[in-house]
Amino acid sequence: GAVVSQHPSRVICKSGTSVKIECRSLDFQATTMFWYRQFPKKSLMLMATSNEGSKATYEQGVEKDKFLINHASLTLSTLTVTSAHPEDSSFYICSAADSAGTYEQYFGPGTRLTVT
Amino acid sequence: QQPVQSPQAVILREGEDAVINCSSSKALYSVHWYRQKHGEAPVFLMILLKGGEQKGHEKISASFNEKKQQSSLYLTASQLSYSGTYFCGTDASGSARQLTFGSGTQLTVLP
Numbered sequence: 001g002a003v004v005s006q007h008p009s010r011v012i013c014k015s016g017t018s019v020k021i022e023c024r025s026l027d028f029q030a031t032t033m034f035w036y037r038q039f040p041k042k043s044l045m046l047m048a049t050s051n052e053g054s055k056a057t058y059e060q061g062v063e064k065d066k067f068l069i070n071h072a073s074l075t076l077s078t079l080t081v082t083s084a085h086p087e088d089s090s091f092y093i094c095s096a097a098d099s100a101g102t103y104e105q106y107f108g109p110g111t112r113l114t115v116t
Numbered sequence: 117q118q119p120v121q122s123p124q125a126v127i128l129r130e131g132e133d134a135v136i137n138c139s140s141s142k143a144l145y146s147v148h149w150y151r152q153k154h155g156e157a158p159v160f161l162m163i164l165l166k167g168g169e170q171k172g173h174e175k176i177s178a179s180f181n182e183k184k185q186q187s188s189l190y191l192t193a194s195q196l197s198y199s200g201t202y203f204c205g206t207d208a209s210g211s212a213r214q215l216t217f218g219s220g221t222q223l224t225v226l227p
Contacts, residue, residue, distance in 0.1 A: 034214070043118070043203060044158070044217045093157055105148065105205075105215065107157040 002028045004096050006108035013084055013115055021079045021111045023094030029074040030096035034105065035067075038091045050077040084115040117141055119206045121218035128225050133192045136221045138204030140185040145210035147180050147187040152220075153200045161202075162189070166210075191223070199225045 003026040013019050023033055031052045036044040048069050049057045056069035066088075068080040077096075081088055091112055095105040119140040126134055138147060146165045149172070150158035162172025164180035164187055172178070177190045191198055201222050205215030 043219045044205075046214065046216070049214060104160050104163055106160060107150075109157045110155075112155075 002026075002096070002098060002104070002106040004094065004106045004108040006094055006111050008111060009109060010112045011114070013113070015085055015115055016083055018080055018082045019084055019113060021081075021092055021094075021113075023077045023079070023096070023108050025075045025096040025098075025106075028096070028098045030077075030098065031074060032097045033071060033077040034095045034097075035069060035077075035079050036093045036095065038093060038110075040091075044093065047079075081113065084113070086115045089113055089115045118216055119204055119218040121202075121204060121221050123221060124219070125222040126224070128194050128223070130196060130225055130227055131193055132225075133190070134194060134223060136189045136191070136202050136204075136223070138187045138189075138206070138218055140206045140208070142185065142206070142208040144180075144182065144185050144206050144208055146207040147178075148205040148207070148215055149176075149178060149187075149189050150203045150205065151198075151200045152203060158203060194223075194225045196225050196227060199223055 005024045007022045033050040035047045038044050047062045050069045050071040052071045058064045071077040091110050093110040095107045097105050119138050122137045148163045149161040152158040162178050164170050180187045201220045203220050204218045
């Protein structure tokens with residue numbers, strides 16, 4: 001099956017700093033990647049849709065200036081949490097859809113962000 | 117709008133069967149099922165497309181009633197490894213593959 005990696009898997013940062021999370025599709029090309037946020041024992045909440053070569057589409061209520069998304073290539077999307085605060089602490093998961101036309105989304109292993 | 121999953125939680129003994137339901141208020145193009153274990157990313161199980169096509173795990177079956185906008189996931193002869201939280205993701209757009217996930221069903225299989 002398709003493999004999606006995320007880096008880092010865990011990160012602890014101080015309040016006010018920025019953190020970059022990378023999402024890579026390892027064995028397929030992904031014109032579209034998705035970023036989700038998940039709180040403990042809760043569902044996946046879609047934050048934004050990342051399209052290669054164009055601006056990301058953000059869901060209602062998600063601050064685009066705070067959560068910067070860049071999808072510079074068909075295998076890499078990045079999420080930067082700017083000026084992080086403790087309430088940004090969460091599990092961030094990306095997924096990628098194979099550009100070959102199939103419908104499956106493949107999820108990365110997630111990044112646990114803790115802001116102190 | 118988030119699809120509704122039921123039950124919220126279920127506890128089984130190994131070898132027993134379970135059904136997890138997913139219901140949407142919107143017309144759907146596809147329904148996707150995932151299983152997530154604690155602290156890990158969701159793992160793709162199955163996709164059911166409008167028109168009857170299915171792709172997924174050979175030991176797990178599911179149904180999709182397009183008219184009722186409902187899907188059910190059938191877990192038969194459950195194994196310990198089936199434990200986890202099951203999410204359905206619904207696609208109401210048919211184009212961007214954006215999924216809206218249900219609140220999850222926590223399945224625990226006991227020996």
